Amino acid sequence: MSGMGTELYINLSLVLVGLVPLLFGLWQLKRGLGNRSWSMVEGTITKLRIVKSGAKFQGFHPQISYEYWVGPDRHVSENINEGNFSSGFEDSAQNMAQQYSPGKKVKVFYNPRHPEQSVLETGPTFGTFAWLAIGCLFTFGPLISIVRSVLHN
Numbered sequence: 001m002s003g004m005g006t007e008l009y010i011n012l013s014l015v016l017v018g019l020v021p022l023l024f025g026l027w028q029l030k031r032g033l034g035n036r037s038w039s040m041v042e043g044t045i046t047k048l049r050i051v052k053s054g055a056k057f058q059g060f061h062p063q064i065s066y067e068y069w070v071g072p073d074r075h076v077s078e079n080i081n082e083g084n085f086s087s088g089f090e091d092s093a094q095n096m097a098q099q100y101s102p103g104k105k106v107k108v109f110y111n112p113r114h115p116e117q118s119v120l121e122t123g124p125t126f127g128t129f130a131w132l133a134i135g136c137l138f139t140f141g142p143l144i145s146i147v148r149s150v151l152h153n
Helices: 003-037 090-100 126-152
Strands: 039-053 059-070 073-077 105-111 114-119
Touching: 003 126, 039 090, 059 090, 059 105, 073 114
Parallel strands: none
Antiparallel strands: 039 059, 039 105, 059 073, 105 114
16 A cells, blocks of 8 residues: 555544544534523432542542432432533542532423433533544544645645
C-alpha cells in the first residue's frame, strides 16, 4: 500500500471510530435536552453511598435512591441526571453527595409518558459534551485531512 493509501486507510478508520462517541454524545444531548420539559414532583432521598468503580482506573460516584409519587403510583429511581455523575476524585463525588442526604426532599423530574423515567437534574451534562468533543476530534479531524489530500491530488 502506498503512503497516501495508508494515510487514507488510517483516516477512514479514525472517522469510523470517531462516529461512535459522536453518535453517543448526540443521543445523550437529545435525552438531556428532552428531559428539561418533563413534569416535576417532590420526592425523597432514601439511600446514599459513594461507590468506587474500576480496578485499574478508579472512579467514584454517588449512588442514590429516591422515591416519588405520580398520582397513586410510587416510583423508585437512582438517576441523578442523564448519564449520571462519575468522577476520578472521591472529593468531587462526596461534594455532590452532600446535596442528596437521606430523608431530604428533592425535585424529581419525570417523563409524563413514562413516569418511571426520572432524573433529579435536567439538561445535558459535562459528560455529554466530552463525548461530543471526542467524537468531533476523531471524526472531523481525519475527515478534513481526507478532503485536503483529495483536493491536493
